[in-house]
Amino acid sequence: MKNPSQFNLKNYLSKNQKAVDAALGSLLPKPAVKPPTIHKAMRYSIFAGGKRLRPILALAAAEACGGAAANAIPLACAVECVHTYSLIHDDLPCMDNDDFRRGKPTSHKVYGEGIAVLAGDALLTIAFEMAAKARPTSRYPTAIIIHELADASGSLQLIAGQVMDLENEGKKISASVLRSIHERKTAALIRSSLRLGAMSANATPTQLAGLSDFGFALGLAFQIVDDILDITQTSEQLGKSAGKDVKAQKATYPALLGLKGAEKEADKWTLKARAALKPFGAKAEALSAIADYLLTRKS
């Protein structure tokens, strides 16, 4: 077993980012396909410089279960399309009203609100088409894969988180309500990315449960770090409007627990995440390195 610190995360991320980008490029309709506006808008947001965190987690999960990353590619692309659709819709004027994302104007600033709504719709739709392309395994037929993606993206998870976020804007909420928002808005899709990768590798029920726990803990840690960065970094460092949570009077972990308290909370979930990886041993070195990286990132 290699020492985790020797694992070359930079190479791993860069190799897999390229693989995901190439697959997205070939799975999405070309920009010239009619009507070109919608296909350009879909590609604009998909290729706006995302870190590909969720798809890379799916690939790494497949490997942690002894499978080939290649089998997880359609699912990796599917979760990235769901994630990108959710950002496009979240940024709309009727939601968070954000003009910049990853340092670039948001979809509705470039294409107008109507096309932005439709580009999100189209990415959500094609996500299911991509997921259906994944080779079913003996434990996980296509119906289970689709159910997994729909559940994580639907009104009980991802969309529920956005609804709760909208409804609580400007309100004083408790740390438990905030956690419940973060669970749905962020942790659910991250967990599902890991579960889908595991499913592509025909994971045992124990492996699937382990990666679910890891994904949930990692997702919460990731969101808390995001909240912290929003108040400690500049817009330039983040590539998106900094301080927007405070401006929108959104509850965040630092606002509720203080900066130190929020950092402690992020550490706690990162430890839980790493503990869930223990049984996977060396096979989970990529996942383990990603968890460390996410906690120490600056953007």
Next chain:
Amino acid sequence: MKNPSQFNLKNYLSKNQKAVDAALGSLLPKPAVKPPTIHKAMRYSIFAGGKRLRPILALAAAEACGGAAANAIPLACAVECVHTYSLIHDDLPCMDNDDFRRGKPTSHKVYGEGIAVLAGDALLTIAFEMAAKARPTSRYPTAIIIHELADASGSLQLIAGQVMDLENEGKKISASVLRSIHERKTAALIRSSLRLGAMSANATPTQLAGLSDFGFALGLAFQIVDDILDITQTSEQLGKSAGKDVKAQKATYPALLGLKGAEKEADKWTLKARAALKPFGAKAEALSAIADYLLTRKS
């Protein structure tokens, strides 16, 4: 073979509307499920008095192929959810900006734009979950079913139609561009409803092709009749804002071909639709009666 005129369409529609409504009621999360706003909003639009045309076509298609309507129920519900999501998003201020639909205030008038966007998103998402619940058959595994629904709903069909509609508002367009909008915005999902019903009955390739042709022709006839009703009926008769196409300077068949020309066009497609049903004989009496009914409807 019974004379088609003896077929009791009213009973058939009412029986199947009830079956579809009951299934939708049980497949959608209950209104009290957290967060209640989104589940109420999903149900508000789903139960706003739609005719259930698409789901009933799916059930009738299953029967025309010798299958049981019951096997097509999850797919019937899926197409109704896609249809309803598309109406919620089309009605948004950034799209067609419509305040009434089927005589009731539209989703964004009741719940606000943010929740309306999310209710549409949630219905689109759950549509795929419903479709994945359909029992796969030997010719049509779940992956084919999901591909069918995603293709009809995606950026090459349903969404393409809405994009073209948005982009051509107020412009002078040709009859061929208008037909291409109608094909994508209306005919594609109607055709897909029939195809999905056929798939649930393990249709032969010939049966599937026949019902595709029927669905495409019926879809175009249906949309032309819709255009005609928009200018010949009052808002009260329609249950939605009449004359809105003219007001929005939208190209319609009556505007391009005159009322008589549009009526002739609708007749032409209805005849094509009926011709496609011939090989199905008595098994297609419901589909045949529905086609006749759609051409003579007043709302």
